[in-house]
Amino acid sequence: MQNKIESLYKETLKIRLFEENLIKLFSDGKITGTTHTCIGQESNAVGIASLLKKDDCILSNHRCHGHFLAHTNQYVGLLKEILGEEDGVCSGIGGSQHLFYQKIFYSNGILGGNMPMATGLSFANKMKKNNKLVCLFIGDGSFGEGNIYESLNFISVFKLPILIVVEDNGIAQTTETKNTIANKIEKITASFKIETSILNYPDAYDIYTKSKKIINKARKGYAQIIVIKSARIGPHSKGDDTRSIKQLNLIKKKDPLIKIKKKIKSKEKIKKINLDVINEINKIFNFKSQSYSNRKVSLQNKKNLILIDNPLKTFDGKRFGELINHFFHIIAKKNKKILFFGEDIVDPYGGAFKITKNLKNLYKNQVFSTPISESTIVGMSSGLAIEGYRPIVEIMFGDFLSLAFDQILNNLSKFYYMYNQSITLPLIIRTPMGGGRGYGPTHSQSLEKFFYGMHGINIYSLNPFFPLEKIYEEAFQNINPNLIIENKIQYNFILDDLNNSKYKSLNTKNDIKNFITNMSLSNYEDDCRTIICHGGASSAVINFAYDDFIETENSSRIIILSKLNTLNIEEIKKNISDKGPIIITEESYKSFGLGSEIITTLIEDEKFKGRNYMRISSKEGVIPSSKSKEEDFLLSAKTINKKVYNND
């Protein structure tokens, strides 16, 4: 017992001195940026980590140094990271709040933001039955965040092996959480039917003795929460403490480091430990003399190519939506790592647009209907992808993607770069966009424009004219996450129609490598204009071009883009007709849209200066439900005709 107490005391003290030295470096101006020290809360990290296995995974927040050090012991790597050195644990990209180590540690500065990721990682552990535990540290202030509630619900419903440690220090930045959180944490968590234990200002040894059973239960799939009442002795970050000296003195009395020290019987032992720790810390802060390798993992050979047959070969359905469904059946059968998540996607319903129909019946362990929690289902797919699965998440309507925007922007799109280029996220988020079904203002939008230009996200746009398996083939190999846009109206496209005179009269070339479909009504020689489009707009453009050709013999060049981010502008240029205006159509409204981006990029090229350009889109505003008003509002062959012939 004494040995354990001594080693826990030593570790707690070492983290304390590390943090104190760090603050000094800040005040000496030797470090820039920010840091949130865990002074007063080190024991939480030390006590919990002492009960974890080496390959268990910790996720943490802005106040992550203690958790990181207790689990990984990478003191020099952390110091170098905070100093912005190339051989810091995240090559100087992550800094103090965004740490990563060998897939056993991840932290993120967005409060509550990594709770969905923790959920996904523990889902992966459950699927693999590998007996590994995910341990997530969050603060009491984070209980104002929606992600926490979505994920608690998800964890409870799916019975995931996870331990959540709430460091309840009663304060968030400078605000007392009793003024911002409506109920006691344990009362909140109890309502999710997750067993919750409370530890009152424990030292590391208290945590070690009282958490063993709790952690064993969590590992077995009975999610557990430990609320640790804690004393934040230091400021929120560097010098921003608004608490009075009297308040601080009261808090300091609860310092667990003093508490554990008193449990050591030999004064000599304490002296020796103190001296040893001071020496070790001095050595760490003399980091210039330390060699350290951040061991970036090469991901090149980790690519897992999933070759997919043309689903049309075995398709006996009619519509494009059915083809997507057929394709999912093929890949689910072929690869057990492919998992489907979404709201109401299981049978007999099979998803709002039936794209996942009959999958649950045939691939029971790969298909999951989820709670109505867009943020969490998108976020948790990252954990699954990191652990080698290929999650495909359906967002029922594209409009609801906004609820997952933060997960996509502040989490998924950043992870590969933020976490030392050592993890891949070949996950797929797929969703139907567009109007035309009378669903009105919140179920008809084309929101993909809000994701264009987002670094670290691949965006594809399905349409019946480009082989969808080629899109999935690439997406499954991408390092970064994928957003695949579908179109509600094109789900009903009858594929046999591709053999009728309208589509046969279009000369069509598919550039598979660059995701570009190039169509011409005149064998590519006499096209008097070029119309660029994607997704649902392609149907409107083809209808316009065909009718116009019949009526006027004017031939259009049609370029359908199946990849929107990143845009391959050089390849687009090669497909543009030498003659006539360049028109970009999109079903969203045109301001700040795809057209604006393509035109701006084209006119930066001398060769494309002086051409006529035009953007044609739906109207700007709220999409009406009424059939006639919606028709008048949305992009259509008619509106393209009016604009092209200036009859608007």
Ligand SMILES: Cc1ncc(C[n+]2csc(CCOP(=O)(O)OP(=O)(O)O)c2C)c(N)n1
């Ligand atoms: C989504 C989000 N909102 C706000 C912040 C700014 N912020 C950083 S830490 C913090 C307080 C967090 O309090 P708590 O979760 O209790 O953790 P503690 O700082 O007490 O450890 C705030 C508001 C943030 N990082 N992320």
